[in-house]
Amino acid sequence: MQILSIKLDHFKNYTRYEVEFHPRLNLILGHNGVGKTNLLDALYYLAFGKSYYSISDRQLINFEFMDGHDSFFRIEALSSGKDQFSVSFSPARGKEITKNKVPSERISDHIGEIPLVSIFPEDIYIIRHGSALRRKFVDGTVGQLDRSYLQALMRYNQILRQKNELLRNRRISIRDKEVLLDKFDMDMGPLIQTIDSGRSRFVEEFDPLFSSFYQKIAQMENEQASVEFARSVSPENIRTTLRKARLEDIEKGRSSIGPHKDDFKILLNHQVAKNFASQGQQKSILFSLKLAQYAYIQSAMQRWPLLLLDDFFEKLDHRRIDHVMAILASEHPGQIFVTDTDEDRMIRMANQAGLDYTVISIL
Numbered sequence: 160m161q162i163l164s165i166k167l168d169h170f171k172n173y174t175r176y177e178v179e180f181h182p183r184l185n186l187i188l189g190h191n192g193v194g195k196t197n198l199l200d201a202l203y204y205l206a207f208g209k210s211y212y213s214i215s216d217r218q219l220i221n222f223e224f225m226d227g228h229d230s231f232f233r234i235e236a237l238s239s240g241k242d243q244f245s246v247s248f249s250p251a252r253g254k255e256i257t258k259n260k261v262p263s264e265r266i267s268d269h270i271g272e273i274p275l276v277s278i279f280p281e282d283i284y285i286i287r288h289g290s291a292l293r294r295k296f297v298d299g300t301v302g303q304l305d306r307s308y309l310q311a312l313m314r315y316n317q318i319l320r321q322k323n324e325l326l327r328n329r330r331i332s333i334r335d336k337e338v339l340l341d342k343f344d345m346d347m348g349p350l351i352q353t354i355d356s357g358r359s360r361f362v363e364e365f366d367p368l369f370s371s372f373y374q375k376i377a378q379m380e381n382e383q384a385s386v387e388f389a390r391s392v393s394p395e396n397i398r399t400t401l402r403k404a405r406l407e408d409i410e411k412g413r414s415s416i417g418p419h420k421d422d423f424k425i426l427l428n429h430q431v432a433k434n435f436a437s438q439g440q441q442k443s444i445l446f447s448l449k450l451a452q453y454a455y456i457q458s459a460m461q462r463w464p465l466l467l468l469d470d471f472f473e474k475l476d477h478r479r480i481d482h483v484m485a486i487l488a489s490e491h492p493g494q495i496f497v498t499d500t501d502e503d504r505m506i507r508m509a510n511q512a513g514l515d516y517t518v519i520s521i522l
Contacts, residue, residue, distance in 0.1 A: 160274055160462045161239035161494040162202065168233040169221040170204075171197040180494070181517035182239065186505045187498045189521035195498040198521065199277070199467045201234050202496065205246055206275040206465070207299075208256055208266040216248040244273065267310060271303045274464035276453045278445070278471060285448065286441050287433050290422035297423055300365075300452050301357050304459045311353040312418075318346055319419055327412040336409065344401040347417070354418045355394040361455075362388040362423065368451035376450075376482045377443045384427050384444055391420035439476065446483055453491060463493025471497055472504065484512040 166177040172194045187195050203211045210219060217225070220232045231249035238244065248254045256263045263269040285292045302309040322343045325336060366386050373384035392400050404416050425432045425444060432444055456464045466487075472480055487495060495514075499505045502518065509516045 160465065162205075162273075162465065163237045163239060165198075165201060165205075166233075166235040167198075167201055169224045169230070170201055170232040170234060171219055171221065173197065173201075174221055174223070178519055180496075180519075181515065182494055183492075184509055184514045184516035185494070185496045185519055186502075186509065186516055187496060187519045187521060188500070188502045188505060190500060193521045195521050196279075196469050198519075199279075199469050199496060199498060202236075202465060202467060203275065203277055205234050205236055205244055206270075206273040208246060208254065208269060211277060211279055216254060217250055219248070238273070267306065267313060270309060271306070271460075274303055274456050274460055274462055275467065276449055276456065276464045277467035277469070278449050279467075279469045280473070282449070283441060283445055286425055286436070286444055290420070293423040293425070294419075294421060296448070296452070297358055297361060300455060301361050303456060305357055308353060308357040311350045311357075315347060315350040315354060315418060318343055318350070319414060319417065322347075323413050326408055326414065333409070337405075340405060340408075344398050347401070348397045351392065351397050351418055352394045355390060358390075358418075358421065358423075359388055362386055365451060365455055368454055369447055372447040372450045372454075372486070373443060375486055376446055376479060377440070378482065382428060382440070384425070384432070384447060385429075386448075387424040387426060389422040389424050391418065391422075392416045439479070443479060446479070450483075450486060450491070453493075457491075457493070463491065466491070466493060466495045468495065468497045470499065472499060472501075472508070480508065481511075484508055484514075488512040488514055 161182045162180055163182075164177065164179045166175075167173040168175055176198075178198075187198060189195050200211050204219075220230050224230045229249070229251070231247060231252075233245065233247040235243070235245045243259050244257070245260075246254070246256045254266070256266060256269045258269070258272060285296055298309075298312055302312065322340065325331065325339055325343070328336075331339075369386055370384055373382070377384075400416065404414075407415050425448070427436045427440060427444065432441065436444060453464055453466060497505065506516075506518070
């Protein structure tokens with residue numbers, strides 16, 4: 160999969176912008192604040208129907224056109240398979256995603272059409288912060304490959320919101336709550352099994368890839384990285400387990416167990432990485448996670464995902480840069496987009512790695 164060209168209308172800081180891409184490496188260069196990251200976010204939005212930064216669609220409209228009656232933004236792209244993709248949003252008409260001018264009935268139907276892996280500076284928090292970002296990483300990987308998993312996850316989250324609203328409601332009697340909670344738990348049961356099965360299978364297949372890439376990047380024989388699935392609830396006897404947690408749920412006003420509480424522990428030498436890994440080790444872990452995600456998606460889809468690297472080389476030592484570039488050059492022949500402020504550095508690294516490229520200057 161490659162994106163040959165993209166056209167932006169009223170998206171973020173762009174009024175109108177159109178550019179052709181190189182099928183291998185695209186060096187997106189310019190000073191800070193000119194819109195390099197916004198161009199990557201447009202590609203991300205095209206793949207997932209949302210901004211990487213969880214910004215509301217209305218706020219993505221160029222500020223000069225945000226208040227007009229006909230305010231909108233639109234992203235169009237042409238792929239190497241000659242498919243035409245577009246996504247548009249306006250407050251009046253809502254969001255529409257199309258492939259070859261045929262609209263998707265649901266955004267979930269579009270997920271996976273443009274396989275994509277991204278590394279933004281904020282991704283380091285996958286390691287440093289709580290479980291929500293690690294779940295998002297796993298769900299964003301499996302969801303591109305397994306539509307039944309994605310639909311089960313979306314339905315589970317919908318029921319979970321309804322269940323939590325009920326648990327917080329102090330005007331409904333305990334007896335009436337029990338009846339409704341029984342129904343919610345019954346509906347959640349098969350969804351939890353589907354989600355747990357997808358996550359368990361993913362970790363089993365992903366962990367060896369992740370460990371291998373860490374060794375290639377860190378090149379430290381005495382360091383071993385791994386990922387471990389820490390589930391909140393066993394897929395067996397789900398309704399009984401949910402029932403036992405009900406009193407606590409009612410007292411707290413929220414559901415205390417379920418896939419929304421799962422974690423994926425990232426370990427370095429069998430210790431939780433966020434507690435023991437140095438900054439350099441954490442960066443090696445992050446790149447290993449993303450390169451393993453890239454390889455995992457490619458193996459499942461038999462298509463190379465797009466790879467977005469935002470400020471990838473900023474504050475990264477040359478040893479790790481060389482190792483990552485060598486891996487990209489030798490093992491991942493897909494299309495890559497890299498943003499940076501230093502043109503000389505980027506061109507030197509691309510030439511050293513033997514990668515064909517084009518320079519896209521954002522002024």
